[in-house]
Structure formats: structure tokens, C-alpha cells
Amino acid sequence: MPHRDPLFTHSGVDRLHALLNQFVAVRAHSIALAAPLSAEDQCVQSMPDASPTKWHLAHTTWFFETLLLQPFATAYQPFDSDYAYLFNSYYEALGPRHPRPQRGLLTRPALADIHAYRDYVDAAIAALARMDVAQNAVKLDAMLSLLELGLHHEQQHQELLLTDLQHLFSCNPLLPAYRSSRPLRADVPQKFQWLRHPGGVVSIGHEGPGFAFDNETPLHQRLLTPFEIASQPVSCGDFLAFIEDGGYSDPQWWLSEGWAQVQAQSWHAPAYWLAPNDPRHPNETWQVFGLEGVQPLHFNASVAHISFFEAAAYAEWAGARLPTEHEWEAAFGMPGLSGMQGDVWQWTRSAYEPYPGFRPRAGATREYNGKFMVGQQVLRGSSHATPAGHARASYRNFFPPATRWQFAGLRLARDIA
């Protein structure tokens, strides 16, 4: 049964106040994440798939301005009329936009301008509580829904800000660190256990008062075959065994398109791994580049920064397979499972498809999720970079199968013979 969200036990105005408190916290967290970075660091784009920190800060602000302030705050004047073009990401219904691969060319507006933009929009949102709209229950409901969506949207960008930054820094021969080392869990068991799920009809997806993205709906039933799932994600030590067994040079483990990528991109280890004697940062043993700079490979840590292809190849080599996203969700909460949240995203064997009966959100935000439902694989869980409280059991993350710059690993599953 879904968790009861306390916001919904109160009246609409109380919910508004509660959300505005969350708003302050979420907005401050974005600024805190960017704080260690120079204006230069925040401006540059290292590949078309990644965006500059400054762009993340501006785009999340544009989201509130465009979807909340413009329709609901009647006297609202946009901060700058050019920003709608500069900071729209992919909403066709909201007009033309700056090409994605050129986001890093926007040295203007300056970082200080974006900070002023954020302050301006934050003030306007704060003023919402005093607005007439609060008197209109239907409008208030629509507004709260968009405000809540905007908060979760900004949280998604908080994680992307970090993954995009790590990619940028990885392209710099100096391999700079964003932060000092984060503590690693010392208690991770070295060897996972197989946990058995009986299958049968299970409920998948979200329904109820708490927040969920439209792609998690409707709640529906699936019929599962009995299966086993690993108690923890695959570790770096596990994955190293695959590498050392020649996994990256044996086509038998790979999907056809994955093998083509291995050869075309010369993959020989997860992204950001430095093999012994890598000239970029010579060392006798394996190292990993991350937000903490170059660190020794931590064998017990969960492997990350692998593509779906590498996840699937590892599973094949290990005599297992990836779980479907439904198996993953059905297993959530089973005793003995660890790392289901806050460790690494976990590639599943499921393509990103609409649930039976799926209806996207109405209005401009119908483009939020639905239009990406082809050619991508679902990831479940959440990572150490996911803001606290953002994810949940029914959460569906998705990326193209060759994606490597996310905090994405895998958890094994297998059929019961």
C-alpha cells in the first residue's frame, strides 16, 4: 500500500505552505551543489548529452517561471524575455529553443545573471501563498501539482548536474576533484546472496496521494514467473573479474549492438576506470576517476558508469541475467535486499514503455516523459547522487543503452529452473 503523504492530510493552503518550504530547501540545494565551482566550471559543456551547471540552474528556474508563474501569477513579468528561448529544454509546445549541443556556448548571460534570475523567480514563488489563486480550489490544485513537479524536476537536474560535471572534469587532463573523498560503506558483504521471489500477480506502479511521475502510472497488475534476485548490486571487484577474464574481448557475452560499441569505442572497462599504468594518472593498480578525483578502485563499492550493454554482458558471463523492471519493483522491500536506494541506478532488462492504460499529464508537461518511450532502457533504484527523498520503489529512470556517464550499475537476477 502506498505511503501516505502528510501533505495531503491538510487543506490545499496548508499543502501550499508545506511545498513552499520544500521549495526553499530544494532551490538552496542546487546552489550548494554549484558552490565549489568557478564560473568557468559552470559554463562549459563537454558533450551534447551533458549540460553546463549554469544551464541546469537556469533551466530549472525557467520551468517554474513558465509553467507556474506565467499561468498562475497574473501580474508576473518575465525576468528576461530572451530566457524562454535560451532555457527551454525540449518542450515543443513551448516554442523554439537554443540547440542542445550549443548550451555550453552561452557565456552570456553570466553566472551572476542566472543567480539574479533565480532570486527573482524564487521571490515570485514565495509570493504565491498570498495570491488569489489560493482561494480557487481547482486552480490551486493545478498549481500545486506543477509546483510539486517543478521540485522533483529540479531534483532530477541536481543529479544530472553532478554527472555532467564529472564528465566535464574527466575530459580535463588535470582530472580535478569536485570534492574530497566521500566515506565508503565498510560493511558491504563481499558476496551476494540469491533471494527468491515466488512470482504471481503483483502490483506495479503508483497510485495514491504521494507524488509520482506520470510514467509510474497507472498502478496495474503483472504476472511474474518465480525468480531470484541478488541481495546487492554487482561490486567493482566482481566486475574486475569479468574484465580479467577477457570479458571485453569475447563477443559471446554481448548483445550485437553492444559488441559493436565495444569495438567502435574501444571500451575495455567501465567509464572513468583507469587501468594500471594509464598515462593520465600512472599507478600500479586500477584507479577510478570520480567527483573525488582519482581514487584507488574500491573492490566492495558497487560498480557504476557502465552501459546497459556492459551490464547485460556481465550478467551473461555470470550465468545470470538482468531483472525486469517489474521483478525489481516486486522485490522491493524483501528482507535481505540492500542497495535498492542511494547506491547506484540499476539497469533492467526492460525497455522504457508505457504502462497499460498510461495517460501522460495534460498540458505542456505531457512532453515530460511520454515522448521518450522508445529506444531507452529502464533503470531502477537511485544513486548516491540522487537527492534524499527523491526516488521511490516505483521510480522509473531511463537512458539509451549505450549511456555510461550516469551512476549506473546492475543487480543480477535469474530464473528458477
Place this chain on the structure above:
Amino acid sequence: MPHRDPLFTHSGVDRLHALLNQFVAVRAHSIALAAPLSAEDQCVQSMPDASPTKWHLAHTTWFFETLLLQPFATAYQPFDSDYAYLFNSYYEALGPRHPRPQRGLLTRPALADIHAYRDYVDAAIAALARMDVAQNAVKLDAMLSLLELGLHHEQQHQELLLTDLQHLFSCNPLLPAYRSSRPLRADVPQKFQWLRHPGGVVSIGHEGPGFAFDNETPLHQRLLTPFEIASQPVSCGDFLAFIEDGGYSDPQWWLSEGWAQVQAQSWHAPAYWLAPNDPRHPNETWQVFGLEGVQPLHFNASVAHISFFEAAAYAEWAGARLPTEHEWEAAFGMPGLSGMQGDVWQWTRSAYEPYPGFRPRAGATREYNGKFMVGQQVLRGSSHATPAGHARASYRNFFPPATRWQFAGLRLARDIA
């Protein structure tokens, strides 16, 4: 309950003889398909995804030679030791191969050499009935399984031979015809009906004595929500209404990646459609290029040569959706359904994924299907170009979502509110 294959009611040797009779017929059909073509026509490759007719003739022969004659016909000498390299398609386990985009550069071996190759292999297969292997039931079973697979493999290539040829001819400004017009069904109703399926637990996939590819197994159960499915595929007249309503210039109907393709490729109609006054073959009204050359657009014919993206956009515009492959299979056989076989392949909303408990074939043919299970969409049914008897209700065809050169259209479905 699956159809009982009469082959399996007899002893292994009887099955061998029956399969050998099929073999003769299938092999002759490939030659018949190529008969109207010159050696030049059969040699050229128009894009990396397509193969020359001559290559199809040789590759299907290589399949029998490599997987059947070499392991089972003990005294067998390969026709030409170079052919293993030239005509392996994608089997990593069977050694290196000629690059796919360069298949059209093989002016040697000449077409006559390939005919001699076919004759040589055909004779060797015919001799199998007299071989010792027929005395060994285990070996015989393995051999018969590969012989049967080889026949279905060749039938798949018979359809590809035609789709690839049509693409080649479409690149020729002369827009030549491969054959004279085929008769079109006069009896197709102009307006489809919605047919209701109650949902519930259904059996999906194949089990039993008849032939099926490994990707159709295992037979398993799915839980379906009630749905409606259209009594016939979408017609050219239906699709023209989408075009005339501006469907190709309105992003609201399109998946994000589909919209990107529309713009990058300047799609404005299905592949092979010639708009009025197209300079390649001027006419006042819409025309279609096909194996019959340029013909007037037949409004009642099922639309074909569309990508998954166009199928999904049409469905969205029509206020409906594509069926999942499971819905399609569950509906098979419902009274009132037409065009489920022999008309056009039908894009489904399902990504091509392994069924629960899927195990690929053992040996080299494990690469036949399983390694392609990512990034592709399932098509169901069969087309007018599919050899008679090749397809079945559980048949899963698959192509990347941007594919347009296949005989692929769509059938609508919708949720029951």
C-alpha cells in the same frame, strides 16, 4: 492448443524425407524470385542495411553448408574455402566475415558461381537421407532441427530479397518494375471496426512439435487489461488523411526521436510514396513505387513502408495507440479480424525483449535471435512478400524503429475506458 505438425507423427527418417521435400521447394523458390533479375541487379547493394540478391542466394546456402553439412556430412568438402568468409552474416562464433556494408562489392564470385554453389550444396543435402547419421537418433534430431531452421532462415531471406530489391530499384531514377502489377483485394472494407478483447491471463508464445524460432519460446502467461483492436490494418486512405491534416509537421503526435527523424530525413509521407508532381515521375495525384513500378495510390490497400515512429504518430493522431505484441497475439483468431497474415507486418508498442525464461538455441545458432534483443520494436503478422506457410500467430519480427524499407504498417488498438 498448438497445431500438430504431421512431420512429427512419423519416425525421424520419415521427417527427414518430408523436410527434404520442403527443402527442394524452398530452394527452388529463391531461384524463382531472382529469375526476373539480371546479374547486375543481383549484385548491387543500395544501403548497408540491405543485401544484394546474389548475397542472399549465397548466404542461405552457406548456412546449410556450415551448420548442417560440415558437422553432419562427414566426407563433405566445402565448395570453396573462401566462401565462409564471404557469406557469414553475423555469427561471431563462426569466424571473421566480410563487412556488411561491402556486400555489394563482390562482383566475384559471379552469379553463375553462386548457382553452382547452390547446386553443389543442394546435392549434398539430398544425399543426407542415405547417410549414416540417419541411424543415430540423437544426431538425427539435431540435424533435422538445423535443417528445418535453415529452411525458415531461407524463407526469411526470400522476403528480404524483395524488400532489398525494392530499395535498390527505388534508388534508380528509372524506377524500374520487378514484376507486373499484382492483383489488389477489391473486398477490403473502407472502415475498420473496433473488436473487444476481455483481457485476463493469456498464453503467449510457442510450445509443441511445430517449428518456431527460439524467440517465440517459452510459452508463458501474460495478464492483459481489456482492450479493443481494429478489425484491419490502417489503409493508405486513412494515412493520407493524417498527411493532409499536417501530421508530418506537428510535433505533438510524435515520439521525440521520431520527430528528430522527421526533420533530419525530411519525411513527409511513407517511403516510396510520390507526392503529386514529384519530379521523379510527375502525376497529378499521389503514386506509390513498388515491385510493380510506379502505381497510383490504392486507397483501400494497407499502408506500408512506414517506420515505427510514423505508426505511433498516426495512432496518436487517431486517438488510439499501437497494440502490444501480446495483445496482438491474444487477439489472433478473433472473429472479424482480417489482415493478420499476408498483408503487411504490423508495428507493435512492444520492444523486442526476451520472454520470461527465454533460452537461446544451443551452439552457433544461439546468435540467431537473442543477441538482437535491444533497441528494436516487434512487428507481428506477415506481409504479402512473406513465403506462404512461413509465419504464425506467435511469430516475432523485429526491426529498429526508424526502419522504413520493410512491408510494415500498423493496426490500431485502444484501452477500454
Place this chain on the structure above:
Amino acid sequence: MPHRDPLFTHSGVDRLHALLNQFVAVRAHSIALAAPLSAEDQCVQSMPDASPTKWHLAHTTWFFETLLLQPFATAYQPFDSDYAYLFNSYYEALGPRHPRPQRGLLTRPALADIHAYRDYVDAAIAALARMDVAQNAVKLDAMLSLLELGLHHEQQHQELLLTDLQHLFSCNPLLPAYRSSRPLRADVPQKFQWLRHPGGVVSIGHEGPGFAFDNETPLHQRLLTPFEIASQPVSCGDFLAFIEDGGYSDPQWWLSEGWAQVQAQSWHAPAYWLAPNDPRHPNETWQVFGLEGVQPLHFNASVAHISFFEAAAYAEWAGARLPTEHEWEAAFGMPGLSGMQGDVWQWTRSAYEPYPGFRPRAGATREYNGKFMVGQQVLRGSSHATPAGHARASYRNFFPPATRWQFAGLRLARDIA
């Protein structure tokens, strides 16, 4: 003083008859060159820069039809109205044309159709002698000029037919031979001599009654510094020393763009050279693929199939340089020089530029040469594949500097200190 062309000592009508005799010979030679090839061999295109044999046969015919028969043979009816589009190469003034990279997709018209086209046009040309035009001296002069150009044009394509075919066959893993071995000169001295030219004012280019392309005109004067030129082209043995000295892995010898090509294309020897133990045709020593199939490397033969970059790098390594095209032409005829014709084309240090006072031909043939005068390097001499009598001292061949599929080598020059 230029050679006196006997054609010009007679009246126009006599010249017409003489040219028609040449016409018969040249046209027959094209057919003879194609005779050993199958229709498949003649249809396929191995890269955008190369054209199929059949296309060469048709395009040279189109040239006569379009530039000679249509304006001058008043009652002439084109063989097929589609051919103007199919077989125009690059003449913007003559209308749109089939895209160059798709010439190999024209399986229709069939080879037999092209032979019929040639016969049809040949007959119409033969009829010219009986036409009224012969009574009009001005028209006759224009016509003879185009007829003569058409013959030299076809001769150019005769060489391209062979270079393009060699490229096609080199892409075939069977590495087939077009002909049996041609005799190699046994008398080539192993070591070249430096021959001294005093420099000063020299005449460059063409003037006078014999044929020349417009790019060889006008005859003009150049002031040369004294220089030395090698008595013969660089041999394969010479070039092997460069390879064995690590020439392909040391940037100091290379122009910047050449070094980029070496790395991007993984060049390590001239095109078509097979290093010892090359898996395509294993052998203990160096071999070369050519029109004769795979042959042992002949040390005394002139090196061919190198780019300008390789020619320039070799010269730098050898402590010398390439001659300018003016030095090469000024040296022509000096005692002791060999290989100035009929061996290999020789890259010069000269970019392909208009001579002072250059005026392109009038009419459609103004596009013949002038519009290519940028980004290309001049080659001088002629090759063993150049039709006899085609080239001359003032002849200017030209290709982009990365070109490797031509019969192109080099001859050294150096300053006199």
C-alpha cells in the same frame, strides 16, 4: 617548338575524316578494356570517387551525344531521354544529374543497353562526314574542336576505368586479377642520377595547332632558379627503405595534413601494398595488388599509388623535394631523363592553378577544367595505363593531395646550393 599535327595540314573535311578514324579506334579501345569484365564487374562502384565501368562507357558516349550530336546533327534524336540525367558527370550548365556516389546503383540500363547506346551514337557520329555542317567552315571548326575534345575525354576515362576497377577489385577479399602479368622493364637502373637544369626564363604551356586542354594554355614564360632533377622516378625499393626507416611513424617528414591522414587512415605503405604476412594473401615478403592480381613487390618498378603527402614525405626524408610543375615541364626532353611518360604520374609541388591569362573554353565545356582549380595538386607525365598518344609535355593532371588510387608516384628534385 610544338610538334606540327598532320591533321592541320589538310582542309577541314580532311581533318574530319582523320578524326573520325581516330574516333573509331578510341571507341573500340574502351570496349576492349571492358571486355574481360562481367556485367557485374562493370556495374559496381567501390567509393564515391570512383565510377563503374559501365558508367564510364555511357558517360563518354553522352559527351559526344550532348556536345556534338545535339547541336550539330540537326535531325538527331537522343537514344533515350533519361540518359542526359543519368550520365552527366558535373556540368551544371547541362542540367541536373544523378548523384555521383550513386552511380553504382544503376543496374538499369543494362550493360547491353549501354552497348546499344554506344553503337547508336557511333553511327550518328560516323554520319557526320555526310552532313551539311561540313559545308560551313565556322561550324565545322567548332565541331571538330568538340570531336577532338571528346576523344581526349574518352581517353582520360579509359585510364580512370582501370584505376577505378583496380580499387573495386582491391575491396574484394578474393583479390581477383583483371589481366595476366604485364612485362616489367628489366633495364631500369637501380640508382638514379641528378640532372642539372640551369633555370632562367622558360616557356611553359601549350600553343599551336596540336590538341591541348585549356588548362595548358596560354603558353607563357616562367623564371626558374637552377635546380636538379632525378633521372627516373622513385622506385619501390627506394620507397621500401623509407618504410623500413620508420617513415610512416615519424611526423618530422610530413606535412601537417598528411600526418593527420597517416594517423586517421592508418597508412603504413602505399595503397595496395601487402606487408609480409598480410592475412588477405599471406606471404613472407612484401607483395602488391594490381590489375594483375597479387604479385611480389618489384623493387625496380616505380612506386605508385601514393598520395601527394607520401610523395612529399618521402622527398623530405630523402633530403630533396618535389619538382614544381614548371621545373618538370622545363626538364622534359633533357638527355638522361627516363620515365617522363608511360610509367607513373608524378606528383609535383605545384597546386593546380590557372596559368597567367588563362581563359577556359567557351560554352558548356568551360566547366571541363577551370572550376577544379583549387585544393588539388598537379601531376605530370603519364602512366602505363594512359592511352598511347594521350599525354604530352605540357599535360596537367590533377587530384586532391590525399588521392591514392591513381597510378601516381614521384620524381625527386633539389635546389642547387
Place this chain on the structure above:
Amino acid sequence: MPHRDPLFTHSGVDRLHALLNQFVAVRAHSIALAAPLSAEDQCVQSMPDASPTKWHLAHTTWFFETLLLQPFATAYQPFDSDYAYLFNSYYEALGPRHPRPQRGLLTRPALADIHAYRDYVDAAIAALARMDVAQNAVKLDAMLSLLELGLHHEQQHQELLLTDLQHLFSCNPLLPAYRSSRPLRADVPQKFQWLRHPGGVVSIGHEGPGFAFDNETPLHQRLLTPFEIASQPVSCGDFLAFIEDGGYSDPQWWLSEGWAQVQAQSWHAPAYWLAPNDPRHPNETWQVFGLEGVQPLHFNASVAHISFFEAAAYAEWAGARLPTEHEWEAAFGMPGLSGMQGDVWQWTRSAYEPYPGFRPRAGATREYNGKFMVGQQVLRGSSHATPAGHARASYRNFFPPATRWQFAGLRLARDIA
């Protein structure tokens, strides 16, 4: 006769002091050029051909450090051992380097670090006057030669800094201005005059005590045909007439490769020109984006930001041609000529080739010019962005023919009939 450089009338030590004074001025000018820019502006790279301002500031410093301080300042310690990799541009002899297309990813070192680097190196250079090397005349001579080269090198980068910045700002939808408008000459005559040069033997290149790049040597003689040259560069008004006459849509004016570029890049005017009603900055008339932001098109200003192809097409349309670089140099100083310096670079009809007898500089700086001598066209003159005193009559600038982001226009020439 070459200008007598006063530096060379004194002793070596006096020359050193004079050069050090120049050094201070040149180095300060780079900083002054960057002063109006934020750290963000200075970090980003808008295309592989362009470099960030910060990179220019660092690379010019690396040049002095590597070529001057390391060999000559015996106790010198590099500022940072990573910088040799980060800021080497293209010197193969000086080790591996950061890939050119990724220069804009170097958010670290920060701009402040680069300023510190410059100060450190400047101080070390200033200390050279007190060093022992001044006692050794041979060493001193070598050092002075490199110091002088370094100054001219930095001046080249000062112009590139501006052209690269203009390109970056042009990619920003805000079209920001780098500076307020610069005054335009009011006195430019509207109509140019043809000035006659008698041709004959002329001296080309540089010899003597003043500075020149190696590509300007040796001084040598050329034999020129009489010609006429335009008294001034082609103006924007002149060029607009070409546009309005359909010049960009008529292939007859264009070199073949130029016409291909026009179509592939959709060129319809010089780079940075905004046609009437361009959505980026709507206006009824033509405008131009430049370092001053968007300005009305100034008809009398010399046209700039055109490729060689556009220059050649314009000249063809105008019934004229481009001068060769030798004609341009021979004409330098003729009465009535204006705009030979300080206005726009002028594309010539000459490919960039070595002069007869050319010898590159010795040592690492041999790569400075010579290795680029293929595939590029020579530009003569200098632009308004060229630092005062940098260029001279014999100066040879060069770029690939499709280059548009430089301050490059043209001056007409023609043959004398």
C-alpha cells in the same frame, strides 16, 4: 630595398633591451584585449578551428617558456609541469598535446592561474638581460631570434583572439557586443580605379635585417605578365550587388568545391551578415554582426568574413579575377592603392607554397609555417584587427579556402588584354 631595422644597428645587448621593451608592450596588449571579457567568455571554444581567449593567453606564454626560457635560462623552473601538455598547439617535436577540439573544456587551470603563469614567465624573460647568455654572442643571437619570433607569434594570436571571440559571440542568441562601435572611415571612395602594373621581373619575399617569418624567404625573382589591380578592396555595397543579382544561386560563378560548400552550408551572404528580417535580430535592412554587436551594413566598408570561394565567385561575376600573391606584393606601394594594410586581409589566387629555395627555420620552430604548405590559399595585407606594426608587404597569411571567420575580403585584378 628592405627597411633598415634600427635594432640591428646596435650591439646584441642593446637589441635585447629593445626587444624586452617591445615584449612588455606586446604582452600588455594581450591582457588589454581580454580585459572586457568575463572568465566564462575567455574559457569557451565555439568550434574546433577557434580557441578560447584563455588558451591564447596561455599558449603564447608557453611559447616563450618552452622555446626561450627552457633552453636559455639555465636555472628556470617551469611554472607547472602539466602546462606543456595543455598549451602546446601543434609542435610534434615538443611532445604530445591536448586535442585541439577540446581546448574549451579546460575550465581548469582557472583564468587567474593563467594570469599568474603570464606574470611568472614575464618576470623570467625580464631577467634575461642579466643572464650569462648575453655574454655569448652566438647564443644571444639565437635567443634574440626566438624572442622576436615569440613577439610576432603573440601578435598573430592577438588577432585570432578577436576572430575567435567574434565567432563565439555569434553563436550566442543574445549577439553580445565586445566593444562599442569603432569609427568607420568616411573617406572611402565609392568606386575603385584600375591601376596598371607593367609586369616584368619583380623581387618577391624578404631579405635583410628586419623581422620576417621563414615563409617569406628567400627573396627571389618572379616574371609577371602586365596586369591591373583595383585601387581598393571590394566594398560591402559592391558585394551586395552580387547577392542581389543571385550570385549565391548561380553555379556559373563558382569553383566546383565552392558551389558544393554553398549548397551544403546554405551560404547566401558573407558570414555574420543578417538578411532583412533575420529572426535573430529583426530589421528591415541588411545588418552585420561584429565585435560591436549588430550594426547596420555599412556600404562603403570593405566586405569581410568571406571564404576564398566567395571571393573568387565575386571576381568571376565582376568580370575580373583575384590577384596572385606575387602581383599583390609587386603592386604594394603603387600610388593610388589604398587598403593594403589595416583594413581586411585579401584572398589571393595563390595556393600557399614554398618559395623557390625555401628553408624552414631550424629546430622546433621549423614546424611554424612549412608544414602547412598544402591545401591553403594565401591572403595578403592585414586587417583592422592586426596589431600595429605586425604586417608588411611580404607578409603571407594563409587559411583553407572555406574559411569565413577571419577578417578576409578581396581586391580585384585583371589581365591586360
